[in-house]
Structure formats: structure tokens, C-alpha cells
Amino acid sequence: MRFFTIESGFFSTDGGAMFGVMSRKVWSSKYPVDEENRCPLAMRCLLVDFGGRKVLFDTGVGLKPIGMTYYRFHDLVDIEKALEAQGYRAEDITDVVLSHLHFDHCGGCTKLSADGRVVTTFPRARHWTTEGQWENSLHPKFWESDAYLTENMQAVREAGLLQLLRPEDEPENGFELFPGLRLRIAQGHTCDQLVSFIETPQGNLCFSGDVIPMCLHISQGCIAAIDNHALESAEEKMRILQQAAATDSRLVFYHDACTASATLRQQNGHISAAVRFPSEAK
Numbered sequence: 384m385r386f387f388t389i390e391s392g393f394f395s396t397d398g399g400a401m402f403g404v405m406s407r408k409v410w411s412s413k414y415p416v417d418e419e420n421r422c423p424l425a426m427r428c429l430l431v432d433f434g435g436r437k438v439l440f441d442t443g444v445g446l447k448p449i450g451m452t453y454y455r456f457h458d459l460v461d462i463e464k465a466l467e468a469q470g471y472r473a474e475d476i477t478d479v480v481l482s483h484l485h486f487d488h489c490g491g492c493t494k495l496s497a498d499g500r501v502v503t504t505f506p507r508a509r510h511w512t513t514e515g516q517w518e519n520s521l522h523p524k525f526w527e528s529d530a531y532l533t534e535n536m537q538a539v540r541e542a543g544l545l546q547l548l549r550p551e552d553e554p555e556n557g558f559e560l561f562p563g564l565r566l567r568i569a570q571g572h573t574c575d576q577l578v579s580f581i582e583t584p585q586g587n588l589c590f591s592g593d594v595i596p597m598c599l600h601i602s603q604g605c606i607a608a609i610d611n612h613a614l615e616s617a618e619e620k621m622r623i624l625q626q627a628a629a630t631d632s633r634l635v636f637y638h639d640a641c642t643a644s645a646t647l648r649q650q651n652g653h654i655s656a657a658v659r660f661p662s663e664a665k
């Protein structure tokens with residue numbers, strides 16, 4: 384059994400959008416920012432090889448043309464080639480777990496074929512998301528309308544590879560896809576996100592997507608201004624942090640360009656980062 388992260392590319396956005404009501408004086412002392420108040424963000428995917436099941440968590444923005452020059456995407460990586468460099472083919476992936484369907488998390492699920500058609504990248508994989516996220520992607524409210532691109536997932540649905548989970552079906556301990564992988568539904572940033580709790584012989588992991596996108600977001604008061612519901616985000620984040628701390632799970636940060644992951648310390652009811660593991664991206 385093995386796991387590794389894939390730095391699928393980078394972009395930048397306004398620091399205030401990412402750190403919300405946290406003072407710029409505080410967050411800028413802990414995270415890089417340029418003269419335009421823009422911060423670098425990663426798109427860090429995770430591959431866990433369970434043996435019989437090979438699971439990819441989020442797929443980045445992908446390589447299909449999308450415009451959106453505001454975000455200044457750069458150093459984008461072909462996720463198939465990144466997998467091949469580690470000894471895997473796209474056909475080897477059995478499951479793709481998507482934290483949510485915003486374009487920067489699921490764009491790599493599809494690609495352009497030689498004749499210009501949008502086709503699935505992982506033709507044998509079941510793609511896990513929630514019914515709420517799927518419906519939201521088809522009929523987004525104006526607040527989120529720019530965050531979804533239909534072409535990212537339509538070919539997956541047409542291929543019969545889309546698996547939808549519903550909050551009302553979630554067991555008390557989450558959805559166990561198989562031993563070693565459990566999914567929990569969380570709210571706040573957007574509706575019905577998936578948080579993955581992963582057990583490995585090398586230690587437990589928590590892939591939380593945009594529930595806890597960066598190390599600074601471990602702080603209870605740090606909620607992104609772009610989250611749909613700030614109070615719900617704060618409450619859900621603390622619930623996930625408590626579960627991660629209770630299972631001694633290392634958090635994997637999807638968007639933190641500096642810190643790839645961190646272990647947690649719980650003291651007097653307060654949860655903070657203990658050991659930080661820096662990003663290996665140059």
C-alpha cells in the first residue's frame with residue numbers, strides 16, 4: 384500500500400477571498416502575498432493505492448481550455464503523465480473521490496480527445512460525489528455560477544461512471560466505500576462536500592478539500608469569504624477537525640502552496656497544527 388500527492392498546478396487569487404475576516408496583518412505574516420494582494424494556491428491531488436482499489440482524490444483543473452485569466456493558472460500538469468511517472472495508468476484508477484465539483488477540483492476528470500471531443504480521463508473508475516453537488520453543478524445559484532463547468536463531468540455521467548451519495552443515506556460513521564476509506568458529508572463552502580478519512584499502515588490521512596483548504600484554515604476564525612455560509616463552514620470545519628484529531632489523521636491541504644499536510648495537536652479543547660510538512664513543489 385502506498386500514497387503520494389500530485390501537484391496538478393497553481394493559480395492565484397485575492398488574499399481576502401481566501402482568509403475572510405482574518406486580518407491581513409495576521410495572515411500575510413504566515414502566507415505569501417504579492418503587491419496586488421494575491422496569494423498563490425496549489426491544486427494538490429492525492430493517490431492512495433489500497434491494492435485492489437486505486438483511489439484518486441480530486442483531479443485539479445485539468446488541461447481543457449477554460450479561459451478565466453483572472454486566476455493566472457500556471458505550471459499545469461497532465462495528471463495522466465504524473466500518474467505514469469509513479470508507475471500507474473489512467474486505466475488503473477478504480478475510484479475518483481471528488482470533494483466537490485468546482486472547476487478547480489474536478490477538471491481533470493475529463494480531457495480532449497485527438498478529434499476534439501470531451502472524454503473521460505479515467506475510463507474504469509467510479510467517480511464519487513454527492514447528489515446535491517451534482518444538482519448544484521447543473522443549476523447553480525448566481526453566487527456559484529462561475530465555479531461550475533458542465534464539460535468537466537458530463538462525459539463521466541454519460542459513461543455511467545458517476546456515483547451519487549445523499550446526506551439522508553449517510554450512516555452515523557460515514558460512508559465506508561471499503562475497509563480503509565470512509566467518506567463524510569460536510570456543508571459550508573458549498574453544499575454536500577465529501578471529506579475523506581483514509582487509513583494506511585503509514586498513518587491516517589484526512590483529505591478535506593475546501594472544508595479546510597489551507598493550514599491557516601485550521602484556525603476557527605479563518606473562513607474564506609467565498610464560502611456560501613460562514614457560520615456553517617466554521618461549525619463543519621470544527622467537526623471535521625475533531626474527527627481528524629480523534630483518529631490521529633494528518634490533514635492534506637488541497638490549496639496550500641507552502642504546506643502540503645500537517646498533523647494535529649489537541650490541547651484544552653483547542654486544535655492546532657503540530658508538525659507541518661512543506662510542499663515539495665518548486
